[in-house]
Amino acid sequence: xxxxxxxxxxxxxxxxxxxxxxxxxxxxxxxxxxxxxxxxxxxxxxxxxxxxxxxxxxxxxxxxxxxxxxxxxxxxxxxxxxxxxxxxxxxxxxxxxxxxxxxxxxxxxxxxxxxx
Amino acid sequence: xxxxxxxxxxxxxxxxxxxxxxxxxxxxxxxxxxxxxxxxxxxxxxxxxxxxxxxxxxxxxxxxxxxxxxxxxxxxxxxxxxxxxxxxxxxxxxxxxxxxxxxxxxxxxxx
Numbered sequence: 252x253x254x255x256x257x258x259x260x261x262x263x264x265x266x267x268x269x270x271x272x273x274x275x276x277x278x279x280x281x282x283x284x285x286x287x288x289x290x291x292x293x294x295x296x297x298x299x300x301x302x303x304x305x306x307x308x309x310x311x312x313x314x315x316x317x318x319x320x321x322x323x324x325x326x327x328x329x330x331x332x333x334x335x336x337x338x339x340x341x342x343x344x345x346x347x348x349x350x351x352x353x354x355x356x357x358x359x360x361x362x363x364x365x366x367x
Numbered sequence: 368x369x370x371x372x373x374x375x376x377x378x379x380x381x382x383x384x385x386x387x388x389x390x391x392x393x394x395x396x397x398x399x400x401x402x403x404x405x406x407x408x409x410x411x412x413x414x415x416x417x418x419x420x421x422x423x424x425x426x427x428x429x430x431x432x433x434x435x436x437x438x439x440x441x442x443x444x445x446x447x448x449x450x451x452x453x454x455x456x457x458x459x460x461x462x463x464x465x466x467x468x469x470x471x472x473x474x475x476x477x478x
Contacts, residue, residue, distance in 0.1 A: 255410075282464070293454065293468040294411070301464060309465055341410045349398055349458050356403075356466065358410030 253277050257342050257359035264332045264366045272327040272362050274342030282345045283325035284309075284356065285317060287338040294341060300325055301348070332366045339363050371457045376473040385442045387472050389455035391435065400431055400438045403454045405471070411454060415440065442474075450476045 255276045264270055274283065281302050286294040296309030298317040306317045314336060316328045325344075329336060343356040373389040391400065399418050403411040415422060417429040417438070428441040442449055454471040458464070 284466075286468075291470070293470045296465050296467075299464055307464070310459075310467075343410070348464050349395070351399075354399065355401065355413045355416065356411075358412065361408070361410050 255359040274325045276344040280344035284343045286341045387440045405452045
């Protein structure tokens with residue numbers, strides 16, 4: 252009963268390096284989300300997906316790309332990492348979206364990324 | 368744009384009942400009200416959801432008045448393990464899938 256699994260848990264990058272964060276969910280959820288959380292701040296939505304093969308921009312999409320090739324996976328990519336992208340990244344999934352009692356989001360444990 | 372307003376922080380002694388109120392500006396007719404809890408170094412966790420009146424589960428109670436312009440999360444007899452940040456997120460606008468969490472309410476339980 253894994254729920255939402257994020258890999259890796261920790262990563263240190265140098266400025267300009269690239270990396271991909273992987274999110275996997277085993278609940279057959281249609282909707283998936285990537286958030287970032289900075290110290291003392293709430294969660295800010297980076298990108299989201301309403302189904303396999305679809306992605307959309309959230310509040311803070313610049314510097315990130317995403318892909319949803321399989322329903323259970325949602326990848327977040329940083330093509331050229333910058334120190335401003337140092338943050339904790341959370342992935343979430345939900346069965347449905349707003350207006351439905353099943354719009355509850357289930358979160359992963361997070362990925363702590365430092366960009367030097 | 369829809370947004371919520373909640374206190375930045377609250378302190379409570381162990382064993383007391385804690386009520387955290389959230390105001391829901393421009394909540395859409397068909398939106399549910401949900402509350403999440405986040406412990407340090409963990410992802411947020413759903414705790415309770417409601418649409419109208421009162422909902423109770425094993426963790427908390429949620430009170431929503433008829434006009435749905437606010438909601439109150441009630442935690443009975445808090446313990447040190449209830450120290451966390453509590454969020455009442457809102458969708459950012461009509462037709463939006465974007466759930467805005469804000470900074471939440473940091474609850475500190477004092478022994």
